[in-house]
Amino acid sequence: MVGAALLHTFWPALVGITVVVIGVTTARAVFWSIPTRFLTGAAAAGGFAFINSVGTFGGFAGPLMMGWLKDLTGSFSAGILGMVAMLLISTLLTGSLKYFVKDE
Structure with a gap:
């Protein structure tokens, strides 16, 4: 993902993002x-909730962070590096x- 942010070329960025999506x-x-x-x-149900x-919060905060960093820096690279930091x-x-x- 860092390579995708720093290289600014299509194929290495595509490969990097694909590997990250597979891992996630x-x-x-x-x-x-x-x-x-x-x-x-009930505690397990609460854990799942x-x-x-x-x-759900990540689905809201991720795009918000990406847009905010793009507006702040003028580049998507900062947003991608922000996602790298969160990962x-x-x-x-x-x-x-x-x-x-502890395991039982």
Whole structure:
């Protein structure tokens, strides 16, 4: 994704964004299984509702952030780099769950 933001050429950008979409799509299946690892019953349903709420908020905030950064800088590169930052933060937060959630 960083390459797509910095290279400004079609084919490397397309390949980079395609790889990112494949990674994000494959991570969804694993992400949806997280609440059932440490929540049961109504709490698990609440965990699923929270995931859905975060996804819905992301559907609003992502395009808003992209448009705001494009208006601010005059380039889509800043928006793409902003998305890279959000993906990196979410990856680190998800990876940190192994330190806070104990398996039974």
